[in-house]
Amino acid sequence: MLDLRILPIALLLIVGCVAQTSAPTKACTEKNGTSCEECLSNVECLWCITTKTCISYPVRTILPPHSVCPLNDARWGLCWMNFQTLIITLAVLGGVIIIALLICLFCCCKCENFGSKRFEARMQRQTNKLKTKQEERKAEMKQKHDEIRKKYGLSGQNPYSRFA
Numbered sequence: 001m002l003d004l005r006i007l008p009i010a011l012l013l014i015v016g017c018v019a020q021t022s023a024p025t026k027a028c029t030e031k032n033g034t035s036c037e038e039c040l041s042n043v044e045c046l047w048c049i050t051t052k053t054c055i056s057y058p059v060r061t062i063l064p065p066h067s068v069c070p071l072n073d074a075r076w077g078l079c080w081m082n083f084q085t086l087i088i089t090l091a092v093l094g095g096v097i098i099i100a101l102l103i104c105l106f107c108c109c110k111c112e113n114f115g116s117k118r119f120e121a122r123m124q125r126q127t128n129k130l131k132t133k134q135e136e137r138k139a140e141m142k143q144k145h146d147e148i149r150k151k152y153g154l155s156g157q158n159p160y161s162r163f164a
Contacts, residue, residue: 028056036079047075063087
């Protein structure tokens, strides 16, 4: 059931997020001519080294266009790492994670199939062993029956077989 105590907190968070996204981005342009650290204290800002300007991050495009600031000179989040290095680093990390997941998935499937083949082989050996034991018992029983028939003189053809 929904806890009603959480409802006001969730409402405040939603209103706060809407207020932040709809607020004008004058804060970034006001920090022009300052330092990179001061500009990047606001997450919405992008620092361009060549022009030494603080620009609001162009959210509509994923990467800032070259006309705004070249990727080598753009700083976002950290002043010592340019945007191009940040993108390459994140792409390499993402690729490594995807490759690691694929390797784990492959190993799990391979090991699972290997285990099932081993299990099937063991079951086949058990089945063969049981069949041979059953055949041995059948042969022993046939031999005992033949001995009993011989003992009582029933080893010949059954005289009642011609009426069948």
